[in-house]
Amino acid sequence: MPGIPALVCSGVTVTAPTASGELTLLDGIDLTLGERRIAVVGLNGSGKSTFLRLFNGLARPSSGTVTVHGTDVARDVRAARRRVGFVFTDPLSQLVMPTPVEDVELSLRGAGVPRARRRTAALQLLERVGIAHRAEHSIYDLSGGERQLAAFAAVLAVGPDVLVLDEPTTLLDLRNRGRLTGLLDGLPHQLLIATHDLGLAATAPRVLVLHEGRVVADGRPGQVLPAYERWCADGFPQERAP
Amino acid sequence: MSRGPDLFGSYSPGGSLLHRAPLWGKGAGIVVVTVAVVLAPAWPVPAVLAAVLLAAGTAAGVGAREWWRGLAPALPVLLLLTVYHVLTAGPGQAADVVGTIAVFLVLTRVLMHTTPLAELLDGVVRLCAPVRLVGADPERIGLAISLMLRSIPFVVGAVGELRDAVRARGLRPNPVLLVTPAVISTVAYAQRTGQALAARGFD
Numbered sequence: 474m475p476g477i478p479a480l481v482c483s484g485v486t487v488t489a490p491t492a493s494g495e496l497t498l499l500d501g502i503d504l505t506l507g508e509r510r511i512a513v514v515g516l517n518g519s520g521k522s523t524f525l526r527l528f529n530g531l532a533r534p535s536s537g538t539v540t541v542h543g544t545d546v547a548r549d550v551r552a553a554r555r556r557v558g559f560v561f562t563d564p565l566s567q568l569v570m571p572t573p574v575e576d577v578e579l580s581l582r583g584a585g586v587p588r589a590r591r592r593t594a595a596l597q598l599l600e601r602v603g604i605a606h607r608a609e610h611s612i613y614d615l616s617g618g619e620r621q622l623a624a625f626a627a628v629l630a631v632g633p634d635v636l637v638l639d640e641p642t643t644l645l646d647l648r649n650r651g652r653l654t655g656l657l658d659g660l661p662h663q664l665l666i667a668t669h670d671l672g673l674a675a676t677a678p679r680v681l682v683l684h685e686g687r688v689v690a691d692g693r694p695g696q697v698l699p700a701y702e703r704w705c706a707d708g709f710p711q712e713r714a715p
Numbered sequence: 716m717s718r719g720p721d722l723f724g725s726y727s728p729g730g731s732l733l734h735r736a737p738l739w740g741k742g743a744g745i746v747v748v749t750v751a752v753v754l755a756p757a758w759p760v761p762a763v764l765a766a767v768l769l770a771a772g773t774a775a776g777v778g779a780r781e782w783w784r785g786l787a788p789a790l791p792v793l794l795l796l797t798v799y800h801v802l803t804a805g806p807g808q809a810a811d812v813v814g815t816i817a818v819f820l821v822l823t824r825v826l827m828h829t830t831p832l833a834e835l836l837d838g839v840v841r842l843c844a845p846v847r848l849v850g851a852d853p854e855r856i857g858l859a860i861s862l863m864l865r866s867i868p869f870v871v872g873a874v875g876e877l878r879d880a881v882r883a884r885g886l887r888p889n890p891v892l893l894v895t896p897a898v899i900s901t902v903a904y905a906q907r908t909g910q911a912l913a914a915r916g917f918d
């Protein structure tokens with residue numbers, strides 16, 4: 474799509490050592506992702522999370538290259554991480570400080586925001602995601618949705634161009650899902666979303682289906698998602714021999 | 716994951732004298748209390764200090780429930796120490812040791828209750844600035860301390876959840892058998908925290 478720089482995978486394979494040999498997590502991924510929003514669907518263990526983690530260097534390719542808006546992730550992982558904000562499925566894994574405002578302030582500290590401005594900026598971000606009234610509460614006292622929104626604010630504080638979200642609605646009830654998707658709709662960022670939520674996937678102009686570490690479908694949601702649902706019931710194409 | 720025991724407490728906004736006190740003032744207070752406790756000839760000094768700090772904390776808004784949440788997890792250890800020191804050195808020594816620990820538990824809670832962690836972090840970073848001379852990064856030291864404060868309740872809470880999981884299967888939790896899953900859970904938590912920090916550019 475013109476106007477939006479791309480996320481690019483060229484010949485990417487990711488393997489991991491196991492007791493019985495080597496496990497292939499991703500196999501021969503060649504993609505150029507230039508759309509404003511891209512959804513990635515697939516069964517548990519299909520490689521979605523590994524695929525997402527490539528873009529900010531949390532996973533490293535065994536072969537091939539990954540670039541984010543022209544930055545080679547392997548060569549300059551810091552630059553890639555400045556561009557790519559990562560939202561984990563479980564916000565408690567992501568929130569490392571006792572309260573939302575302190576967690577957002579930590580991100581602002583990392584982004585080089587002066588100390589005098591951090592508190593105000595953190596509160597503004599929490600206001601933006603709708604949980605400013607919970608800014609000073611313990612993260613353990615927040616609901617799952619509030620935690621997810623706090624984690625989201627902490628990621629936005631870094632000022633990324635791209636947001637990578639790993640199953641962001643999995644732990645949310647319908648109301649909080651609505652708040653999160655509304656928030657996503659209002660963001661200017663490029664979004665790469667792995668999800669089991671086909672309603673959320675359908676909002677993306679481009680959907681990828683991953684299966685056993687390979688891209689088995691890539692296209693518009695109206696074409697790809699019905700096929701995915703059919704494969705979930707009847708079996709996927711190009712299944713590997715057990 | 717449950718909250719876990721609230722050993723240190725967390726910041727609660729307020730307008731008390733302690734809330735408004737500058738960080739250097741609180742630091743000086745901590746030094747005074749530490750010196751007094753270390754140089755104390757006998758148990759009345761820590762006992763009086765603990766009482767004063769309890770009163771100061773209560774005036775700053777630490778409620779009875781919060782005091783209990785902070786001190787209750789330490790009671791079994793304090794009890795064991797009391798018995799040990801009573802048997803080996805007498806009741807005076809026991810009161811001195813247990814009183815000293817209580818002073819620092821109360822002091823920590825008062826400090827955490829009245830000071831935002833970000834402000835504490837900034838203070839630690841400033842205090843550690845000289846370590847730059849030997850190539851260390853004070854920001855990392857400050858971050859490590861704040862992560863420790865966040866992680867201890869998490870890890871203790873994880874052990875509690877494992878215990879509940881064992882009970883839910885009709886078994887009696889054996890502390891020895893809980894060690895392996897607790898270590899695995901803790902390492903997994905550390906890895907997730909590390910990844911979350913790396914994802915935000917702290918690597």
